[in-house]
Amino acid sequence: MTALLNVDELRKSFGGVTAVDGASFDVEEGTVTGLIGPNGAGKTTTFNLISGFYEPDGGVISYRGTDTQEIMQPSSEEKNIWYGASGMTFGGIALSGAAYYGLATPMLAGATAVGAGIGAAVYAGQERYKEASEHTYTRPFRLANEGLVRTFQITRELKGMTVLENLMLAKKEQSGENLLNAWFRQGAVAKEESDLQQETYQMLEFLEIDHLANEEAGNLSGGQRKLVELGRVLMMEPDLILLDEPVAGVNPTLTQKLIKRIRDLRADGYTFLIVEHDMEVIMNLSDTVIVMSEGTKLMQGSPDEVQSDERVIDAYLGG
Numbered sequence: 001m002t003a004l005l006n007v008d009e010l011r012k013s014f015g016g017v018t019a020v021d022g023a024s025f026d027v028e029e030g031t032v033t034g035l036i037g038p039n040g041a042g043k044t045t046t047f048n049l050i051s052g053f054y055e056p057d058g059g060v061i062s063y064r065g066t067d068t069q070e071i072m073q074p075s076s077e078e079k080n081i082w083y084g085a086s087g088m089t090f091g092g093i094a095l096s097g098a099a100y101y102g103l104a105t106p107m108l109a110g111a112t113a114v115g116a117g118i119g120a121a122v123y124a125g126q127e128r129y130k131e132a133s134e135h136t137y138t139r140p141f142r143l144a145n146e147g148l149v150r151t152f153q154i155t156r157e158l159k160g161m162t163v164l165e166n167l168m169l170a171k172k173e174q175s176g177e178n179l180l181n182a183w184f185r186q187g188a189v190a191k192e193e194s195d196l197q198q199e200t201y202q203m204l205e206f207l208e209i210d211h212l213a214n215e216e217a218g219n220l221s222g223g224q225r226k227l228v229e230l231g232r233v234l235m236m237e238p239d240l241i242l243l244d245e246p247v248a249g250v251n252p253t254l255t256q257k258l259i260k261r262i263r264d265l266r267a268d269g270y271t272f273l274i275v276e277h278d279m280e281v282i283m284n285l286s287d288t289v290i291v292m293s294e295g296t297k298l299m300q301g302s303p304d305e306v307q308s309d310e311r312v313i314d315a316y317l318g319g
């Protein structure tokens, strides 16, 4: 089997608290991997590091063999935009300077000065874009575009919007839909919109929440919201899905539905890494379970191996 995700000697501290202390593990493609451990073991921090919300202090996380820090770098296309804007501005300023010192008529000086002003404004806008695209909250989207998606990596469900709209929006966020498209490709956009609506209905049917398509997300129960959240993640066409406590606060009927859907998705080739406190659910779902304790991997094994391991029993009960 191939490791889809490889975590090597991962470290993260907050002030004097070491949250992750040299954790190493693999997540194999096409499996459900459970990540468990007592409170404070470092599971959530590990999730935040893998999904790009935190920067590690040490260690390497590789996704499909590439360092995720590399995947989260701005693309060369984005960098070209920054440098293009800077070039325009400095060119404009140089020209206006030359005109001012008598190399051209006063009118030319005025025109170039205006040009430089526009260039400077474009530059300021691009600098803001550059800042935003390097921002901590933009970087994880690059990972999501490569197929590594964490449940809250996308905007949390919008309460005033319907379930259908919530799923459609997740897909649009991923495809980077922009205003220019809406203006210049109106026919194509309308066709895409109807295809997307159809795709979204299929997803709602798969999750058995199609009857809620036109319900406002704010009116849903906790369990229904978890299904919508899973639907939003799936609309982003992920390969590796990080689920943070998927059944917390979910009633038993919906929990069974969620478990079934995760199994179906696994059979379709999706890979899951799941943090969950409900041991019955995690042991039921996982192919392999990683146990964390005090920021590091205590052990990894099949659900049976993990449940009968003395170290695990001590970590949970002996503390």
Ligand SMILES: Nc1ncnc2c1ncn2[C@@H]1O[C@H](COP(=O)(O)OP(=O)(O)OP(=O)(O)O)[C@@H](O)[C@H]1O
Binding pocket: 014, 017, 018, 019, 020, 037, 038, 039, 040, 041, 042, 043, 044, 045, 046
């Ligand atoms: N932002 C932060 N600032 C300071 N300390 C933090 C921060 N995040 C986590 N910690 C500390 O790091 C340690 C690991 O926390 P983490 O939330 O990763 O554990 P966990 O295994 O997810 O716990 P739980 O099961 O209770 O959610 C804890 O001691 C916690 O208090």
